């Protein structure tokens with residue numbers, strides 16, 4: 428659902444009040460005091476059907492026809508991604524290749540060539556670095572850029588984003604979609620708005636109206652469970668959420684209630700965290716109802732393992748795994764982590780770790796996480812942002 432046209436500047440006051448969220452980022456991002464009191468300029472860049480774009484670049488005969496990158500349909504292969512022609516048939520990442528071929532018998536599936544994708548990613552990140560040091564890669568094909576203090580193009584983030592898109596297309600041969608906004612959460616949604624090969628700008632005075640029309644499921648940290656709970660409460664859009672009292676939201680969602688309220692008003696003070704070495708990739712879920720038994724926990728492992736596989740693939744980190752771990756937070760908030768040496772996060776290995784961890788307290792669990800630790804110095808200096816839980820992220824800190 429697209430938001431209503433953004434027409435009024437009257438709505439801006441709550442969202443972009445001069446000092447509120449951005450001052451919090453000051454010490455973390457090292458930004459000047461002057462820039463901290465005006466809205467930030469964040470660009471979220473995300474390549475279009477990244478692996479498939481690289482393949483089409485290298486073999487133009489693949490263009491204009493349904494193409495996927497992934498495993499073979501006859502050996503339980505999975506689709507890593509597909510081009511937009513293939514998406515018209517309902518094909519998407521993580522679908523089994525066998526099903527994809529049933530949906531589109533003309534689909535051509537090529538095997539992944541990670542080295543090529545890593546090389547393209549390095550080139551793209553190098554272009555970003557010409558505009559700002561404040562770059563936070565989220566995966567091989569996705570990054571936040573804080574260009575608040577960038578001096579290019581008379582400080583126009585829109586022009587910077589346009590130039591970056593043109594340069595990546597010309598130099599690397601793939602298209603990047605971009606979102607420009609005063610914070611990460613809005614920039615990320617904006618980059619998806621005109622995909623593929625598009626750009627969407629949300630100016631500070633437009634944030635309030637833009638966010639009001641968004642479904643709550645778009646909010647950072649709102650996964651299926653929270654979205655369903657909100658739906659039960661009659662909350663579908665951010666505008667619906669704004670009608671709620673903080674105390675009521677707290678009653679239903681704990682500390683995440685406050686976060687929900689902020690996000691529904693377009694407030695997101697998370698700084699863009701520049702390159703840190705990526706040390707692990709993980710996913711975790713906080714359950715709305717505690718998992719009472721070991722069997723209940725075990726039943727969740729295949730889902731978590733599948734999510735983890737997707738994250739590892741997106742991070743291009745499969746070759747760098749050295750350990751697996753399972754994290755459990757029990758009903759009494761005590762946390763335990765069990766790990767073992769391994770190079771593949773298989774379900775049986777994760778189940779064995781779960782059993783060990785569970786035995787330490789043997790009481791209901793409110794959160795489960797699974798992850799992999801990577802070899803030291805691995806990757807392209809990308810951060811541990813995959814540690815961000817897939818479902819209901821902020822719950823994990825309650």
Ligand code: DCP
Nearest residue numbers: 474475476477478507508520521568737740741
């Ligand atoms: N990837 C993967 N397995 C998944 C999801 C993604 O291997 N379950 C890989 C292939 C993608 C790349 O990560 O090309 C980037 O992931 P995105 O989610 O950004 O998807 P795309 O770039 O392919 O498509 P979009 O145009 O929607 O961004």
Ligand code: MG
Nearest residue numbers: 473474475568
């Ligand atoms: Mg992408």
